[in-house]
Amino acid sequence: xxxxxxESCIRCKYTDCVDVCPxxxxxxxxxxxxxxxxxxxxxxxxxxxxxxxxIYAEEDVPADQIAFIKLNTELSHAAGWKSITKxxxxxxxxDEWKDKxxxxxxxxx
Numbered sequence: 001x002x003x004x005x006x007e008s009c010i011r012c013k014y015t016d017c018v019d020v021c022p023x024x025x026x027x028x029x030x031x032x033x034x035x036x037x038x039x040x041x042x043x044x045x046x047x048x049x050x051x052x053x054x055i056y057a058e059e060d061v062p063a064d065q066i067a068f069i070k071l072n073t074e075l076s077h078a079a080g081w082k083s084i085t086k087x088x089x090x091x092x093x094x095d096e097w098k099d100k101x102x103x104x105x106x107x108x109x
Contacts, residue, residue, distance in 0.1 A: 001058050002037035003046060004072050006065040008054035009033055010107050011097035015087045017046035017055060027076040028084040030108035031091070036076035052098045067104075078109065 010032045017033070018026045025039035026046075035046075035055070047055050056062070058069060075081050097103065 001042050002040040002072075003035050003042065003044065004056050004058055004061050004065075004069050005032065005034050006054050006056060006061065006068045007101070007103050008052040008098070009050075010103040011100075012052050012054070012090065012094045014051050014090045014094060015084065016049040016051060018084050019087045020045045020049050021085075024083050024085045025076075026084050027081040029075060029078075029081050032075075032107055033084065034072040034075045034081065037073050038076075075109065 013028075013031055013033060015026075015028075015033065018024075022043060022045070023039050023041050025036045025041075027034050027036055042057070044057065047057075056065070061069060097106075
């Protein structure tokens, strides 16, 4: 089992979660983070750190977010999506995006 970053992270990309990850399983894209399922050890320490509640255990991913399970796998292995291990400042407009839904079209791969 692994953990999954869902739509809430798109255009928010708060990185509080990466500071607590013991195995460095987060990958950073232009406007979202994902979890590499090959690296995640299912420790769950990242879940309470996410200020937008974007991280779920795979078995708890909401039905309307199931596509993000495959998306995390795909993007964590995509060229250019590198490991992120230290917190960075959130994008300047992150607070404007944090409560929005339907953001999949905003994802930059």
